[in-house]
Amino acid sequence: MKTCVYIDHFQGEAVQASWEALGAAREFGETAAIVLGSGMDGLVKAAFEFGADEVLVVDDASLADFRPETYASTLSAILADASPALVLLPGTSRTREVAAMSAMDLNSGVLTDATGLELDGDSVIATRPIYEGKLFEKTVCAAQPQFVTLRARAFARPTPQAGRGGSVKNYPVAGQALTTVEGYAASESGVSLADAGVIVSGGRGVSNNPSLGLDEAATARKGFELIGELAGVLGGAVGASRAVVDAGYIPYAHQVGQTGKVVSPDLYIAAGISGAIQHIVGIRSAKLVVAINKDAEAPIFQAARYGVVGDLFTFIPALTAAFKKKLGK
């Protein structure tokens, strides 16, 4: 089955899940990568190294800023020419728009956030979480090309082969941009929860600890400092529950859960998080969940494999030290 894979990037920096999508596509046979942007030589090279047989490229200064209207029109024009049965995209804010719009252009449909794919004749069946992860569905798109966005970290990333190459085909830009990007500020934290292999998250227990004799804001600063140190030792990211985000103790970009990010790390450590259902649904696909909470009755323990009943302000530093020792850092 001929498959195209859309390589998503931000200002030329590839989203790692793009390579996961390439790996998934290769299971189905012949794979063409689609690279749209400005100054794309590096991405084209990387696409071959990660397994593309062919790369379909639009390299044009007018695509320097991602704008959904032109990216979608350009993608639709390429797909009309290449006529693949399937288009795989890494699931990001951009690909949701591009896939959604291009599917309209081509009278097809989009399946988002797939955690599994299986072949059924000349179509794929995608498994995807619905109702905040409380249920899963197997779903198909009856028209072609079928657009499927993949959840980050749900598919294995192939090992790149240096020097691997193939044929490149260039296309022109299509469509009209309808928006103007006037400014950009990098997120203060550089946090990317979707890509993180390890996440250490803090909740209300981080700010609410009267025994320290500090006000809540100072307590939260101290708590997230400890959490940050543990995350640092594990090469992971810092997450948070809605309660501490709403209280303003940490930016929204860190929020895990139904109203924040749905995450799939290998290890998720929840510190001082009680475990409201909205948080639990956000961590359902974590491989291993560890909970630390003062309250032995906290619902988070029902979602965890290992639990520690205790004060995170004394336990997290001990855990950080133990990891340092074991991992030889």
Add this chain to the structure above:
Amino acid sequence: MKIITCIKQVPDSEAKVTAQDGQVSWGESPLVINPFDEYAVEAALQQKDNGDATVTALCIGPESAKEALKHALAMGADEAILVSDPALENLDSQGAARVLAAAIQKIGDGRLVIFGRQTLDNGAGVTAAQTARVLGWPLLSFTGKIELGGESVKVERVIEEGRQTVSAQLPAVMSVIQNIGEPRYPSFMGIRKASKATIPVWTLADLGIAAPPTVVHRRELMNPPTRSAQCEIITGDSPEAIAETLVEKILAEKVL
């Protein structure tokens, strides 16, 4: 200026949702306005607070979805419209976009269409983009801050990599995120007004379109795999001892 907010009715987020005989069941839990759509209504009402705007809430659903529209009216929306037709039972997001676009055209002179970032049920989060595509209007997604000019709008978007300032000419479609601000509670007066409101119901014939084809089909519905292992509480004489045991257990799981 006319602002249209597109809302949906979904099971409450506290509901225990399960698959039963291939159907979605939410037990006795109530159906509510999609929580993300409350931010869309809030965003529209903020613009109304700032100046001369009217807010129309638009929903596709069965007759019972009027309750979600009444919530929007109680929050302060000026009018509400339900699109309901037996032919829309298996609507997918592509179809929903076509129906919403037709309804937005029929409402007429809408300058801004606001969606929540996704629904709690399907959760695909693509309908705003697809509606914008059908209308041929610019899309401003994941918007946390809105600055309306006369004929243009400037927004702050929050994406994975940071914050972006993006502008577009009106009319435009946007989806909003929580940074908009907490949705206001319906006032007592609002609730009274909403309970008396007549909500027009438009059919596909009223919109002058045929039922859009359904291209996305569900083959199977499944409950999530249950976690097999119970939680093991690690104990020990000191935080250090507990930490050491926990680290050994974690490393033995070979996830790192």
